Amino acid sequence: MKGYDFVVIHYAEIGIKGKNRVMFEDRLVRNMRSALEGLEHGPVKRVPGRVLLKLSEKSDYRKIEAVLKRVFGIAHFSPAWSCASGMKDIERKALEVMKGRKGSFRVTATRSWKGFRTGSQQVNEKVGETVVKRHKLKVKLTGPANSLFIEILEKSSFLYTEKTSGPGGLPVGVSGKVVCLLSGGIDSPVAGWNMMKRGCEVVFVHFYNEAMGGIRKVGDLLETLRKHQPGAKLYVVPFRKLQNEVIAKVPARWRMILYRRFMYRIAEGIARKEGAKALATGESLAQVASQTLDNLGVIQEAADMPVLRPLLGYDKAEIIGLAKRIGTYETSIKPYQDCCSFMIAKHPVTRARPSDMERVEAGLDVAGLVKGALAGAEVFKHGR
Ligand code: ATP
Numbered sequence: 104m105k106g107y108d109f110v111v112i113h114y115a116e117i118g119i120k121g122k123n124r125v126m127f128e129d130r131l132v133r134n135m136r137s138a139l140e141g142l143e144h145g146p147v148k149r150v151p152g153r154v155l156l157k158l159s160e161k162s163d164y165r166k167i168e169a170v171l172k173r174v175f176g177i178a179h180f181s182p183a184w185s186c187a188s189g190m191k192d193i194e195r196k197a198l199e200v201m202k203g204r205k206g207s208f209r210v211t212a213t214r215s216w217k218g219f220r221t222g223s224q225q226v227n228e229k230v231g232e233t234v235v236k237r238h239k240l241k242v243k244l245t246g247p248a249n250s251l252f253i254e255i256l257e258k259s260s261f262l263y264t265e266k267t268s269g270p271g272g273l274p275v276g277v278s279g280k281v282v283c284l285l286s287g288g289i290d291s292p293v294a295g296w297n298m299m300k301r302g303c304e305v306v307f308v309h310f311y312n313e314a315m316g317g318i319r320k321v322g323d324l325l326e327t328l329r330k331h332q333p334g335a336k337l338y339v340v341p342f343r344k345l346q347n348e349v350i351a352k353v354p355a356r357w358r359m360i361l362y363r364r365f366m367y368r369i370a371e372g373i374a375r376k377e378g379a380k381a382l383a384t385g386e387s388l389a390q391v392a393s394q395t396l397d398n399l400g401v402i403q404e405a406a407d408m409p410v411l412r413p414l415l416g417y418d419k420a421e422i423i424g425l426a427k428r429i430g431t432y433e434t435s436i437k438p439y440q441d442c443c444s445f446m447i448a449k450h451p452v453t454r455a456r457p458s459d460m461e462r463v464e465a466g467l468d469v470a471g472l473v474k475g476a477l478a479g480a481e482v483f484k485h486g487r
Pocket residue numbers: 283284285286287288289290291292308309310311366383384385386390391393441442443
């Protein structure tokens with residue numbers, strides 16, 4: 104029996120109470136609406152402890168399912184049939200749902216509306232008995248062939264037989280805004296995804312050297328990430344002038360650290376404009392020379408805001424595993440020369456000290472270069 108009329112959506116509730124909970128639920132509903140834009144569906148609204156999405160006759164549930172699987176904050180969801188919240192109505196609906204099914208079954212009822220007189224265990228027994236009598240199916244409590252879930256709410260009850268996992272995490276936006284430095288590599292898209300997963304609205308920044316080719320690849324990465332945050336913004340910042348200046352005035356072994364320090368400063372300028380509270384990068388401890396503890400410390404000093412590094416403790420293989428799951432891996436491994444690889448030393452400094460920086464940056468107009476780069480930044484909001 105198809106003809107679902109609702110989708111029942113559950114989120115992980117742990118730790119969300121009072122006002123925060125309303126904020127969380129409202130945001131989840133808003134994010135769902137925006138992710139579902141363009142698909143046929145009825146109203147999305149919150150009811151105690153869950154969100155209900157009404158399906159219309161024209162709704163294609165499989166398309167809706169594909170979208171909901173990417174909305175952070177959703178723990179699991181189910182296509183459901185609704186009925187009035189009366190014992191007889193529930194039994195009638197259960198018979199319809201179980202008609203034509205084969206093998207064993209179990210009923211799992213939850214009574215969220217305490218005004219419903221029958222306890223959930225009694226509902227399980229009553230509905231179970233009715234189904235056994237009419238359809239000659241057998242009850243099996245562990246590992247049944249069919250699971251029938253019943254959720255009893257005040258206005259209606261919902262019956263369903265399948266549960267799909269959502270991506271977990273928190274709704275994008277409930278944790279505030281961050282600016283994520285997005286290169287064309289494997290790591291930084293995963294870092295951005297991680298920040299979204301923990302409820303951050305992410306604004307992306309990409310630095311590119313105009314002499315080194317286009318930014319199409321970064322646009323493709325953004326498209327994949329936008330499935331979790333529709334319309335996510337990307338700033339692209341031309342870096343050639345700044346790099347030429349660094350190349351002219353700074354020895355090769357220091358350049359990588361300097362490029363990074365400039366990236367942080369410029370990203371921070373964008374973060375202030377955007378009202379973001381932190382930066383995020385795909386740095387992972389000791390993965391490459393610029394990510395030793397010493398160098399990370401020196402790079403960090405260029406920024407006043409906290410720099411979050413969600414991949415700090417991940418091995419490369421773990422990051423690759425995540426990138427494959429997220430769907431960015433195939434794009435990330437396409438050839439692309441990141442501007443950071445421009446005119447750097449084979450053996451860069453691995454143990455920079457904060458006291459080195461004044462000397463190394465002495466010949467540069469740091470504030471002017473940052474200002475110039477910010478002035479050249481372009482925003483890509485929708486499409487490329
Ligand atoms: P990734 O896959 O993120 O490129 P990586 O191992 O190549 O990782 P690095 O190139 O050392 O790492 O860069 C470290 C971090 O610095 C990146 O994860 C990203 O956050 C930031 N970054 C590097 N290059 C750029 C760039 N061109 N534009 C924006 N951010 C960058």
